[in-house]
Amino acid sequence: MKKSLPVMAATLFVIALFSFPVSAETNKGLVFPKDWESYKHIGSLIITDKNHALHGVHHFYMNKKGLKTFEKGGKYPDGTVIVDSVYEIKEDGGILNEGKRAFFPVMKKNSRMTDTGGWEWYAFSPDGKLLDKDPKRDCLSCHESVKDSDYVFSKPLK
Ligand code: HEC
Numbered sequence: 463m464k465k466s467l468p469v470m471a472a473t474l475f476v477i478a479l480f481s482f483p484v485s486a487e488t489n490k491g492l493v494f495p496k497d498w499e500s501y502k503h504i505g506s507l508i509i510t511d512k513n514h515a516l517h518g519v520h521h522f523y524m525n526k527k528g529l530k531t532f533e534k535g536g537k538y539p540d541g542t543v544i545v546d547s548v549y550e551i552k553e554d555g556g557i558l559n560e561g562k563r564a565f566f567p568v569m570k571k572n573s574r575m576t577d578t579g580g581w582e583w584y585a586f587s588p589d590g591k592l593l594d595k596d597p598k599r600d601c602l603s604c605h606e607s608v609k610d611s612d613y614v615f616s617k618p619l620k
Contacts, residue, residue, distance in 0.1 A: 494590045495568065498545040501525045504532060505616040508558060510551065519549040519560045522616050528571070537580075537612050542571040544614070563588040567601070569613070578602060579613045 495501075501523035509517050524532055528542030545568050550561035566586040573580045583597035595601065605613040 494566075494586050495525070495543050495545060496590075498523050498525075498543075498547070498566075501543070501545060502529060504544075505619065508551065510558070516548070517551070518564050519551055519558070521547045521549075523547065531612070532614075532616070533618055535611065538571045538614070540571050540573055542569075544569045544616075565593060566590075569601075579605070579609070581613055 502525075503521060504524045505522045507520040507522075509520070511517060523545045525541075525543045528538045528544065531538045531542070545566055547566060548564040550564050552559045552561035565588065568584045568586065570582040570584070571580065572582050575582055578597045579602060583595065583601040585593040585595045585600075587593055602613075605615070608615050611617070
């Protein structure tokens with residue numbers, strides 16, 4: 463997705479406005495990555511179709527561990543974490559912007575999880591509570607289609 467500088471600046475401003483600390487929650491070894499805001503922003507996506515399960519504004523963030531693979535390709539190292547920060551869409555006169563935070567889908571690389579593509583799949587509520595999702599039905603159903611890039615859709619921007 464190509465972004466102009468003003469849009470980027472506006473986006474960053476809005477992220478700053480809507481950012482707030484998120485409480486930690488554990489499940490199967492995952493602590494909500496509270497430090498996700500220090501990760502690298504690797505891309506964004508807006509799904510305007512209201513009937514789509516992932517309707518909203520998405521910003522993707524990756525921790526340091528995975529960045530080399532993100533640039534060069536291949537299998538991600540264990541410990542790679544990717545956070546999708548999802549917001550509702552606020553529309554005003556043709557301008558789409560982030561509304562309220564909706565939820566956080568999270569992928570964590572764990573090569574022992576062979577059943578789910580070598581990743582752990584989670585989703586957290588805006589306040590960091592674990593949501594009830596089935597990795598195969600709710601996540602892999604789509605991410606399976608990008609098995610060749612280790613189940614990761616995002617690519618470096620050109
Ligand atoms: C309807 C299809 C679909 C489903 C279901 C889905 N995703 Fe995704 N997801 C996508 C697409 C498409 C992108 C990236 C779009 C882009 O390239 O900007 C993405 C991106 C992501 C990313 C950023 C890394 C990447 O692959 O680019 C994470 C993290 C993520 N999804 C986690 C999840 C989790 C966790 C679930 C289950 C709770 C889930 N997703 C369910 C389609 C889906």
